[in-house]
Amino acid sequence: MRRVVVTGLGAVTPYGAGVKPYWAGLAGGTCAIRPLTLIDAGGFRCRIAAEVPETAGGSPRRSRADRLALGAALEALEDAGLTAADRADAALVTGAVGGGMLEAEAWYWARARGERPPGWAAALRAILPGSHAETLGHRLSLGGPRHTVVTACSSGAVALAEAADLVADGVVDVALAGGVDAMTRMCFMGFNALKLLDPEPCRPFDRDRRGMSIGEGAAFVVLETAERARARGVRVYAELAGHGMTTDAFHVTAPEPEGDGMARAMRAALAAAGVSAAAVGYVNAHGTATPQNDRIESRAIARVFGEGRPLVSSIKSMIGHTMAAAGGLEAVATILALTEELIPPTATLVTLDPEVAFDCVPGVAREAAVECAISNSFGFGGQNVTLLFRRAAS
Amino acid sequence: MDRRAVVVTGVGVVNSVVVGASPALGAWLAQPRAAARVAVGHGRPAARLPEATLAGLVDPAEGRRLSRVCQLTIAAARLAVAESGVDPARGLGLVVGTELGDFTSTIAFADGFLARGAAGLSALLFPNTVMNTMAATTAIAVAARELALTLNVPTVPGELAVARAAAAVASGRVDAVLAGGVDELDPLVAEMLDALGDDAVRGEGATFLVLEAEAAARARGAALLGRLEGAAWRALPARPWGVGRRAESRAIDEARRRAGGRAPGFVYTSASGDAERDGWEARVLAAALGDIPPSASLAALLGQHGGLGALRVAAAAWTARSGLLPGDAGGQPARVSGPGLVHGLARGGGHVALMVSAA
Numbered sequence: 001m002r003r004v005v006v007t008g009l010g011a012v013t014p015y016g017a018g019v020k021p022y023w024a025g026l027a028g029g030t031c032a033i034r035p036l037t038l039i040d041a042g043g044f045r046c047r048i049a050a051e052v053p054e055t056a057g058g059s060p061r062r063s064r065a066d067r068l069a070l071g072a073a074l075e076a077l078e079d080a081g082l083t084a085a086d087r088a089d090a091a092l093v094t095g096a097v098g099g100g101m102l103e104a105e106a107w108y109w110a111r112a113r114g115e116r117p118p119g120w121a122a123a124l125r126a127i128l129p130g131s132h133a134e135t136l137g138h139r140l141s142l143g144g145p146r147h148t149v150v151t152a153c154s155s156g157a158v159a160l161a162e163a164a165d166l167v168a169d170g171v172v173d174v175a176l177a178g179g180v181d182a183m184t185r186m187c188f189m190g191f192n193a194l195k196l197l198d199p200e201p202c203r204p205f206d207r208d209r210r211g212m213s214i215g216e217g218a219a220f221v222v223l224e225t226a227e228r229a230r231a232r233g234v235r236v237y238a239e240l241a242g243h244g245m246t247t248d249a250f251h252v253t254a255p256e257p258e259g260d261g262m263a264r265a266m267r268a269a270l271a272a273a274g275v276s277a278a279a280v281g282y283v284n285a286h287g288t289a290t291p292q293n294d295r296i297e298s299r300a301i302a303r304v305f306g307e308g309r310p311l312v313s314s315i316k317s318m319i320g321h322t323m324a325a326a327g328g329l330e331a332v333a334t335i336l337a338l339t340e341e342l343i344p345p346t347a348t349l350v351t352l353d354p355e356v357a358f359d360c361v362p363g364v365a366r367e368a369a370v371e372c373a374i375s376n377s378f379g380f381g382g383q384n385v386t387l388l389f390r391r392a393a394s
Numbered sequence: 395m396d397r398r399a400v401v402v403t404g405v406g407v408v409n410s411v412v413v414g415a416s417p418a419l420g421a422w423l424a425q426p427r428a429a430a431r432v433a434v435g436h437g438r439p440a441a442r443l444p445e446a447t448l449a450g451l452v453d454p455a456e457g458r459r460l461s462r463v464c465q466l467t468i469a470a471a472r473l474a475v476a477e478s479g480v481d482p483a484r485g486l487g488l489v490v491g492t493e494l495g496d497f498t499s500t501i502a503f504a505d506g507f508l509a510r511g512a513a514g515l516s517a518l519l520f521p522n523t524v525m526n527t528m529a530a531t532t533a534i535a536v537a538a539r540e541l542a543l544t545l546n547v548p549t550v551p552g553e554l555a556v557a558r559a560a561a562a563v564a565s566g567r568v569d570a571v572l573a574g575g576v577d578e579l580d581p582l583v584a585e586m587l588d589a590l591g592d593d594a595v596r597g598e599g600a601t602f603l604v605l606e607a608e609a610a611a612r613a614r615g616a617a618l619l620g621r622l623e624g625a626a627w628r629a630l631p632a633r634p635w636g637v638g639r640r641a642e643s644r645a646i647d648e649a650r651r652r653a654g655g656r657a658p659g660f661v662y663t664s665a666s667g668d669a670e671r672d673g674w675e676a677r678v679l680a681a682a683l684g685d686i687p688p689s690a691s692l693a694a695l696l697g698q699h700g701g702l703g704a705l706r707v708a709a710a711a712w713t714a715r716s717g718l719l720p721g722d723a724g725g726q727p728a729r730v731s732g733p734g735l736v737h738g739l740a741r742g743g744g745h746v747a748l749m750v751s752a753a
Contacts, residue, residue, distance in 0.1 A: 043512045092629070096546075097524055105504070112508040120589045125635045128494070129525060130546035134634035134742035143644075146629040146744060147554060150495075150525040150544040158543065169565050171626075186500065189507055190520035245541035247488070249533040252521045261539065380521050381530025383542055 004164045005392065006237040007229050008080025008222030009332050010072040010178070014050035014215055014319045017071050019079075022329075023336050026344040027365050031318050033201040033213045038102070038183045046197035050215030050320035051183060063100030063126045065182035065218075066135045068325075072218035073136050073176060080222035081234055082174065084141060091144040091172045093163040094133045095155030095179035097324040098187060100126030105185045129155075129324075132180055144172045150324075152379030153286075155179050156219065157327025157387055161243040163223050173228050178220030181323035188214055194253065202289035202321075203348045204314035205298070205360040209289045215320030219328030221335075236392040238335045241275060241372070244268025248382020255293060256382060259300030265384040266304045269374060273388045277305045280388070281370025282343055283358075284334040286378045287314025288321055297376065298356040307357035311368060314360070317348040327377040331387055334375040338391045341369040397564040397652075399608035401753050402620040404478025405708045406470040406574075408451060409599025409696055410441040412705075415477035416619050419705070420712050424727065426720040428695045429597060435581025436588070441597035441697035442579050460531055461499045463492075463578040467528040468535045470600035470701065471572055475536050478604035479616060480570050487540035487568040488533055489559040491551025491575035492700045494583060495525035495544075501582050528576055540568045548635070549594075549664055549671070550738030551575045552601065552703025553746040557625035559605050560748070569610050574602030574704035579697075594666035597697015601705040608753070618753030620711020623733055624652025625748045630678070632743035637670045641681035645747040646737065653749035658687055659732025660719045662706040664739055665691040666698040675739040688730050694722045703738055703746070710734040710750035 011018065014032035015025035025032060033050045041047035052068060062070070077087065104123040111117070125131060130148040137146050145166055151158045156179020163177030181187075191197050191212060202213040229236050246268065248261035255262070270277060283305075286297055294314075301312060315333050322329055337343050342365050349362040375387045405416040410429040412422045429441035443466070449457055451469035460468070467490065480486065499522030506514035521527055526544040533542045541562065545554050552575030559573030577583075579598035587596060611618060626648035632638035650656065661679065665672045679686050692709065693702060713719050713734055718727035733751035738744070 108501075108504060109508070121591060124586055124590055128546055128548075130548065130742075130744075131634060133547075134632075137629050137743060138631070138633055141631070143629055143631065145627050147558065147627065148546045150546055151529075151542070152524045152526050162543075165561075165565065165567070169561070171561075185507075186504065186523050189512070189515050190503070190517075190523060192512065193515035193517040193520050195517075247533045247539050247542040249537050249539050251534070252527065252530045264539075379526065380524055381526050381533065381542070383526065383530070 001168045002170060003226040004167045004223050004240045005226045005229050006221050006240060006335055007224055007234050008076040009237060010075030010079060011219045011329060011332055012052055012068045012071040013217045013329060014052055016053055018075060026315055026318060026333055027342055029345045029347040029364055031201050031347050033320050039185050039188060044192050046192060046199045049183060049213060052216055063103050065098060065100055065180050066132055068182055068218035069132045069136055069180040070139060072178060073140060073220040076176060076220040076222050086174055087141050088143045089172060090142050091163055091166045091175035092133055092137055092142045092146045093159040093177040094148045095159035095324045095327060096129035096132050096148055097150055097152060097155055098181045098184045099129045099131050101184040101186055102182050142176060151383040152381060153323055154327055154377035154379035154383045154385045155324035157331060157377035157385040160331055160387055161245055161385060164240045164243060167223050167225060174224040176220055176222055179324040179328035180218035181216055181325045183216045187323060196290050201348050202316060204287035204289040204317050204346050205294050205353055205356045206349050207351045207353045211290055212288045213320035215322040217322045217325045217329055219325055219332045238338050238392050239390040240387060241390040242269045242273030242388040244386045246384045250382050253380050255296050255378060257296060259296045261382050261384045262297060262300035262378060263303045265386040269386040269388040275372050275388060280372045280374055281310045282337055282373035283310055283312045284330050284375040285312050285314045286376045287316055289316060295355050298358060302357055311343050312358040312360050313344055313346045315344050317346045330375045334373045334389055338373055338389060341367060343368050398566060400560045400563045400605050400622040401608045401611050401618045402603050402711055403606050403611050403616040403618060404474040404604035405619060406473025406602045407705060408466055408470040409597060410443045413447060415473050419708055423709055423712050423720050426695055426724050428724060429697060434579055434584040436585055440579050443598060461496050461522050463496050463576060464528050464531040466578060466600040467532045467576045470602045471532045471536050474572060474602040474604050480604050482537040485540050485569050486538040487562060487571035488529055488538040488542040489555040489571055489573040490529045491545045491555030492577055493548055493551055494577050496522040496527050497583050498580050499523060538572060547740055547744040548742060549666060549740035550703055550744050550746050551700045553736060553738035554627055556603060556704050556707050557627050557746050557748055560622045560625045563605050563607055570604060570606045572602050572604055575700035576600035577700035593668040594698040595694055597699045599699055599701045601701035603704055603708060620714060621751050621753040623749040623751050624649040627746045630743040630745050635741050637674045637741060638743055641677040643678050643682045645745045646682040649747035649749045653733060656733055658735035660687050660713055660730040660734045661689040662710050662734060662736045663689050663691045666693045671741055678739055679737060688719050688728050690719055690722050706736045707748060707750055710736050714750060714752040
């Protein structure tokens with residue numbers, strides 16, 4: 001197995017386009033969850049979300065999600081300094097769920113009103129999650145292995161794990177991987193139907209939490225072999241030292257109550273990285289702020305790491321749950337926590353749930369130099385992923 | 395790195411003409427007949443599995459609770475696991491390829507809102523709007539607790555799922571993976587495909603294979619139905635949903651290299667009736683292989699769907715064992731020899747190659 005490192009980062013987030021505003025927002029504990037504007041929230045108890053204020057990625061003929069993905073992917077490629085020749089053999093792994101659903105919904109809603117708007121075929125072509133990979137692959141001239149993974153809310157993290165395998169196994173030397181999701185009516189309505197949305201900004205790990213907030217965005221990273229990065233003389237942000245992917249095989253929406261699948265994913269990541277639990281100083285939690293997830297996730301973390309340590313935080317307190325983008329965005333946040341020696345806070349946490357036996361970094365970011373950090377992502381269907389990042393050798 | 399040999403130990407097929415494990419598929423391949431095509435909504439006639447057949451393949455509770463595409467997936471997956479005899483408790487992964495996911499439930503969920511507002515939203519339907527719903531329900535049904543991926547790509551999701559699963563087994567990350575693909579066809583899907591200008595001959599169904607590390611399969615005395623000698627996937631340049639011009643295939647080269655450089659004696663292609671795409675694939679194969687050996691796609695007989703790629707892999711293993719290659723027009727199979735190439739090329743450039751031999 002070859003060592004895999006991160007050499008490029010890109011993000012489009014509710015703070016705007018770019019990794020810099022993203023990290024500034026997280027480090028400052030700024031909550032970007034605000035009243036919804038992209039879709040009509042009338043008739044729903046929850047009317048807030050974390051929307052991207054502007055979209056990069058060029059032509060408005062592309063779906064909003066495609067534009068989010070292109071903005072983040074371009075930034076990551078430029079950050080890594082990849083040439084056209086590098087890209088010709090680069091793998092592309094995209095985590096996606098909603099595809100261009102926002103635009104397809106607009107068409108379908110109009111049809112339901114008795115209108116016959118043009119563009120049905122174009123909307124349908126963009127509706128499938130795999131459409132982003134086609135857009136990115138074509139626009140960025142990526143000619144290596146390409147696939148789109150859909151594992152619900154863990155899709156972005158799975159994309160990084162998949163790409164890391166391709167690099168580690170010698171299939172490719174470099175890969176672009178990440179996740180994307182734009183706001184959609186389906187997602188907003190669905191979580192409303194499940195009664196999982198908090199009408200106020202979500203409060204992960206809080207005793208009084210009442211559910212999630214939805215967000216949107218995209219994040220991509222460039223992965224390559226450590227040897228190649230060294231030879232190119234480029235900045236290495238961190239090593240993606242290991243990952244674990246497991247399935248609960250328990251329920252289509254609810255996590256397994258003991259967190260067994262989550263714990264197996266964390267242990268698998270530790271084993272793959274050859275890292276002891278004691279070496280992990282920070283857990284970027286899935287931390288959705290639903291009563292079930294946060295309790296079960298903290299239980300699973302305790303089973304692997306013991307109670308009381310490491311530091312645990314959820315950036316969903318600031319940017320909401322960005323669905324398929326979440327795993328990518330949280331990976332970027334975890335990497336920057338290592339490089340900047342600053343743990344992003346659980347910004348909206350006021351009163352820690354007594355069942356959560358960790359310091360969840362309430363309110364304000366915390367200075368801390370840690371050697372290794374993990375990012376947890378869990379999706380519908382019990383699709384659990386843990387990514388383990390190790391600080392780059394100085 | 396050392397790579398483990400990967401074998402097929404179980405096959406499960408559920409479509410309008412084949413329902414069963416590898417013997418049922420072999421019987422059909424020996425004397426193939428085309429699926430009857432029926433009207434599906436306003437769409438063109440297509441091969442659709444009768445409801446009574448599907449109802450007999452899942453238990454009544456699943457029939458009531460699960461969407462139709464999830465039922466198709468579970469039925470085929472169970473057949474494959476049963477034939478294999480693999481013990482999921484020893485670690486079983488799952489890779490599901492699909493072109494369309496549970497589009498039917500997605501539209502039904504939206505229609506609930508459009509008819510009755512927030513009160514019309516179904517919490518039961520919502521999880522089905524996420525494309526991993528087939529993997530989620532199947533993982534529960536067969537107790538697959540390792541990695542569970544859903545892969546989405548036009549035309550070649552089944553081929554891609556098998557290639558990805560084979561890589562996971564070959565690298566040693568998991569000992570056994572259930573891999574295949576699924577799509578369903580109902581009036582809404584047929585309408586969608588018509589709107590897309592889809593020219594493929596359409597069908598529906600699911601095919602899943604159990605892939606295992608050969609050493610582990612032999613150690614437990616499993617019957618080996620075929621061996622995946624090499625698998626690779628790449629992208630060829632093309633606009634989204636478009637057909638490209640370039641014909642040089644690194645996926646075929648890579649799959650052949652992993653198979654020791656052997657030339658295929660036959661090819662299962664992804665020709666689907668989409669003339670523009672089919673022509674591109676023919677150019678790619680000619681560029682890679684020179685004279686294309688005898689080939690078949692089976693799409694004309696079974697209809698294009700996400701399960702067809704995995705079915706072609708199982709068929710290639712059968713052909714490698716029997717020396718018989720069925721014709722796309724039915725009739726008597728042709729005599730062939732050697733390992734086979736299963737090849738897939740999608741609009742948009744998704745590209746998969748697998749070399750398959752008799753184990």
